[in-house]
Amino acid sequence: MDNNLISEHVLVHGYRIACGSQGEGEPVVLLHGTPSSSLIWRKVAPRLVDAGYRIHLFDLLGFGLSERPCNPETDTSISAQVLILDKMLEHWQLDRFHLVAHDIGGGIAQRYGVFNPHRLRSLTMIDVVSYDSYPSPRTRQQMQQGLEALIKAPDAVHRAHFREWLLSAVHDKDAFAAGPLETYLDYISGPLGQASFFTHQARHYDPVHTLEIAARLPELGRLPVQLIWGAEDTWQVLDWAKRLHEAIPNSKLTVLNKCAHFAPEDQPEKIADLLLAFMQEV
Template identity: 55%
Template sequence: MTNLTPENTLVAGHRIAYGIEGSGEPIVLLHGTPAFSHIWRNVAPRLVTANRRVYLYDLLGFGRSERPADPQVDTSVTAQLPILLDLFDQWGLDRAHIVAHDIGGAIAQRLAVFHPERIISLTLIDAVSFDSWPSPRTRQQIAAGLDALISASDADHRAHTRSWLETAITNPDRLTDGTVDAYLEMIAGPVGQASLYQHQIAHYDAKHTMDTGARLGELATMPVQILWGENDAWQDVAWAHKLHGAIPGSSLKVIEGGGHFVMESHADRLVDEILAFTSTHPG
């Protein structure tokens, strides 16, 4: 498995794994759930080759970053924003292009509303927004209590989670090269299984996007593009149109045949769109 976050730093006492490569215009990549920086493995190298300086990290409670043993540690979208701001300062970044997927997109929306001065341009990819999340299925799981899922056998958990992940990738060929196994490895086992429910799913809450959703009109002067998989089974493309309508001047491109993990099936198209957009809006 390619490790895109080989470095570590402390933010508010918690270990965050990160990576920086390349030179040129700064681009910060924000992953979503239940993923980690691995999702950018077919995107980041091409951005570096195109003379971009790429910054990425695993959110607290995700991937190679610390998965706190204490379930009371706040790893919600709202709590992730101060971590991002701290990383900006550690990296010496005043401003950057932001490219964000899924709940990374929710963090990016909060950054755009509360700290617009830190953003050169914003690219939202199949992002959660408004009350688009959690899905009805996940709402039922949360309402029923997550303890049973936390304590499920490893085999049952892996089977359940694998079937869930497979719905995020539209290209069946991607399912046979270890792609799903790479994601599954981080959210299974004695640490990953509990962390998935305590530090990811437990914080699936639209309150973190409803407040910013009401203020997206303030982004009228910010360059914003929205990229969306046509066949996203987790965030229906209708949400892309709602986001587009809420952000004056934004552009929207729907990627034919793409699913929620559109960077798995259409990485080249994503890179082309990111490069074109950031070139049009240099820092």
């Protein structure tokens, strides 16, 4: 499955970043998570464009169609991705914008919002990491085998494990399997993708990046903040949504039924509707 949202590649700190922009109007920046890419916004972004917004998105460094750095010491953590976001905003010449984030994109968004609240028109976080909500017990147990062993696992074993893992992120498993599942798998499998996933993604599942700013989350209450969560999310369970909701004054929480962690896959129309209603209020 092609990612038609990606239309160009730019150099950021010497690394190639895949990105795209569409539409006219107020700017909206979409941040994806792991193990994902901007592909996850393919059914949400067109609705925003049709409603008169200009969407901007990119694949995080080490993810999707962006560069996978050869040097394993390259920092692709949540904090490092904030610096990539800064440069992308400069590339797009954006001053103030709506920010929408999913999964670890939410960790990036929390840090950005705490340190740059004047830049945000609104903030929407969808099934995001926070506090020490990650890595999940399952991922932590897997990583105890050591990254080197995981990197060298046979491709068939790796793909089978992650096919089952990705399917656990959606409510409608048949639709996901018939649609984008193999593309998600391709990004994190094969000679490049498998090693890159563990080096650039799993290796940096460190809650220090969200814990560092956890005490400052109430400051986000100065902004319009919306939380959207899948009722069936087993990766970031609903308790984390409630904790964020309580921490951020005046935040709005919507829980979607028939929806798991990959909410933009399960309920793209409802998410687009919620985004449009929220952004039009501010």
